[in-house]
Amino acid sequence: MTTTRFAPSPTGYIHVGNLRTALMNYLIARKAGGTFILRIDDTDPERSKEEYVDAIKQDMEWLGLHWDRVERQSDRLDRYAEAADKLREMGRFYEAFETPTELDLKRKKQLNMGKPPVYDRAALNLSDAEKEALRAERGSGVWRFKLDHERIEWNDGILGDISIDAASVSDPVLIRGDGQVLYTIASVVDDTEMGVTNVVRGSDHVTNTATQIQIIEALGGTCPRFAHHSLLTGPQGEALSKRLGTLALRDLREQGVQPMALLSLMARLGSSDPVELRSEMAELIEGFDVNRFGAAPTKFDVQDLFPLTAKHLQSLPLDDVAEAVADAGVPADLAEPFWAMARENITTLADLKGWWELCRDGAEPLIADEDRDFIAEAMTLLPEGPFDGETWGKWTSTVKEATGRKGKGLFMPLRKALTGMERGPEMATLLPLLQVIRAKA
Template identity: 35%
Template sequence: MTQASSATVRTRFAPSPTGYLHLGGARTALYSWAYARHHKGTFVLRIEDTDVERSTPEAVQAILDGMAWLGLDADEGPFYQMQRMDRYREVVGQLLASGHAYHCYSSPEEVEAMREKARAAGLKPRYDGTWRPEPGKVLPPVPADRKPVVRFRNPTEGSTGWNDLIKGPIVFSNTELDDLIIARPDGTPTYNFCVVVDDWDMRITHVLRGDDHVNNTPRQINILRALGAPLPQYGHLPMILGPDGQKLSKRHGAVSVMDYDRQGYLPDAMINYLARLGWSHGDDELFGRAEFVEWFDAQNLSRSAAQWDPQKLNWVNAHYMRQLGDDALGQRVAPRIAARGGDLTQASLPAVVALVKDRAETLEQLADAAMLFFGAPEQPGEELLQQHLTEAARQALADFTRQAEALEWSRENISALIKQVLKAHGLKMPQLAIPLRLAVTGRTQTPSIDAVLEIIGKETVLKRLKQF
C-alpha cells in the first residue's frame, strides 16, 4: 500500500439516496471516516442523487440519520450532485472541445443490435463506435429528429490499471472498455462521469468503496487522465455475506442501520462490530473509537468477504451495555420502557437495570425484562396456581406476609425472612419462592426473589400479597 501523507488525505462517502443506509454502506462510511481520522485528513459526505426517479428526500434523511446515529461526522458536506449540474455540463463541454468526447446519434435499439451482433460473433457486447470520429472516417448523416448522447472517447490501445489498496494490482485491457455515455440526450450527466468530476473537484485522494465498483474504476481513471486530473488511490471492499454464506439481504433480517437502533443496539457496539467485518488488529475484538482510529489503516483490510454473525453482534452489544453504567444505561432504556406503557415511577430504574442487565443483550431485551417492575403484574393461569399454590404454600405465604409488615425493607432482611419461613414450615426454596413470584409478579421465573421484592417495594409487595 502507498503510505498516505497525513497532510493531504481526503476521503469520501458517496451514497445514492434510493433507500436506507444499509450495513455495507455503513461499513464503507466507517472505513472512509476512520482512514481520514487516522491520517488527520478530511472526510467528505456526498449525496449522489442523480437518479431522480428513485432518489427521495426521505432516503436522504435516512442516510443522514444513520450517519448521525453512528457518530460518523463529516468535515465537509453533505454535497448534492443535483446542485452541481452546471459544473458537469461545463466539464462535458471541455471534453468535447479537447476531442476526448463526441456526440453519438445511435438509438438505444441500434446500440442493442450492435451488442447482439457482437454476442453472435462470440465477442464482448458493446457499442461499435459508429459515431466515434477517426482520421479519414466518414460519419453517417445526422438524424434530424434525434438528440445525441455524449460518449467518452476511451483509449483503444494499452491497458488501464491501479494498485488497489485492498486487492493489489488490477489491470483492464482498454479494448474491453467501450465508449461509455457521459451525458444523456437531455444533457443530464451519468453516474460514472459525475463521480469523476466530484472526486476531482473535491480533491479526493483515497476512495474506499464496495468491490461492485471495480469495473467502473478503469473507466473513471481514463476520464480523469483525459481531464489532466490527479488520480485517487482506490480500495475495493469485499461484500458482506449473511450467516448462510449468501449476499447479505433483507431475508437475513434487518439490513438498515436504523433498524438496529430500533432493535436496541448501541451505536458504539455497531461501530466496533462493523469495524471487525473485514479489518483486524491482531486478536483484538473489543475496542473504542479512539483505539480504532489510532490502529486503522488499509493494509489490515481483508481481501475476502466478511460474514455477518448476529450472535457475535449481540455479544459485542452486551459488552457495551455493561460498560455504560447503570444510570447511563437506564437513560438509554427509559424511552423503550415508556413505549411499552411502563410506569417509571414504580421503581428505581438504575436498581432495576443493575439487576436485569446481565440477562439482556439489547436495549429491547432490557426493556422487556424491566417491565417486571414497571408494568402491571401478569395474571397467572389456573393451571399454574393449582400446580404451585399448595396448602402448605398458602400457609407459608400468609406467614411471610404477616411478618413482612414489621420488616425493615432490604434484600438482606427479605432473604433472612424467607429462610426463616422455610425453616418454620419445613419447605424447600422453590415451594415458597415460586408462589411468591406468582403472587407479586404473576410469573414463575424472575431474578432472585429477594432482590425483586426489594426493588418492587414493601408497600406494593404487601398490597399484592394481600390481594392474592
C-alpha cells in the first residue's frame, strides 16, 4: 500500500513552502488509495510548542488535507535509542567532541587547501582514555553516522537520476551532545517502521536523502521512493525564505484566500501543467502527477491567489457563503438577491461588508456639473417601489425618452449618482437592493 507522510516541526506556523510538501504527499496517497500520516517532528523539547501542533492541525483541516493518523516523534524516543544502539554495535556510530569553533577552523583550513569542507573523522582515532578526558572536560559528544565512502545513487521522482559521492559529505550528526535526537535518524526509523513508500520534500534535502539512504540500508530497511520538489522564490526570483513568515497559511486565511484557490495553485505550481482552478479536492487528486514537476526554482506570487479566490467565490451558491453574508449585516430576506449581485464583484468575502453598506446607507453621489439637471429630472421619473429586476430597464427607457440621452451618456451619470462609482455590479441587480433609493421612492 502507498503510504506518505507530512512531518512538520511544531516550532512555528505552516507556510506556503510547507504546504507544497504536505499537498504533494497527500495527493500521492489519496490517488493511490493509500495512507497519509501527519507526523509531528517534536524531538526538540525547547522549540516545540503544543500551540503550534494545534495550529498545524487547524490549518490542514481548513484546507481539507485530512490525515489517516497522527504520530509524534516525542512518543518514539525509545525506538530511536534502539536504532542508535544497533548502529554502535555495527561500528557505524561514533562519538565526536569538537567544538563549533574547532569545526569551523577545520573547514576553513580544508577550503584553503582546495579540499571539500567535510568532517575529517578525527574522533575515530581517539583512545578510550582520550574520550573519557574529553567527556570530563566538555561533557558528552555528538554521535555521528559513519558513511561508507561510495557513490549513493537513486532515481528521483522529480530530479531524475541522482549520484552523490559520500566522501564529499560529512558524517552526519544524528544525536546532539545534550542527547537530542535529530531529524536524520528519527525520520529514517519512522519511515521504515511506518512503511512509508513515497517521500516528497524540498530539494534542499537532497544531501540528507543521500545520507539517510545509507542509514536505512544499515538498519535493514527499505528505501522509499524519493522526490525532491523545487524551492519557491518570490515573483522576481528573490529568495522567499525570509518572507515566509508573512506567508503563513493562517495569514493567507485572514486575508480572505479560499482553500481551493490556494490548493489549485500549489497543486500545479512548478509543473508542466497550467494552473487551473478546481472546485473540489477530487479533481486535484485525479489530475496530480509528481513526475510532471521540474527542478528549476519556482516563482510564487501571493497576488496570484486573489483572482483564483474571486473566481472560486463566483461559483458558489448562497448556502456556501450564507454565514459570511449574514455577518456582513444582510437581512435574510435579501440574502439571495444580494449574493447574486455581489458575487461577481468581490475578491474576498470581506468585500461583502462594503457592498452591503452601499446598499444600506447609499453613497455620496458623483454628479458632474453638466449632469445635474439631467439627474434631477431622472430622479423624478424613478417609479415607485418595490423595485425588481425589471425596474432599471424600464426607468432608463423612460429617462431616455424624456431627455434624449442614450448609451454611456445615459447610463454612466445614473450609475455614478446612485452608487458614487463608475464601475460595479449590473444596475438591474443592484437597484432593488439600494435601501435609501427604495425609501425615497
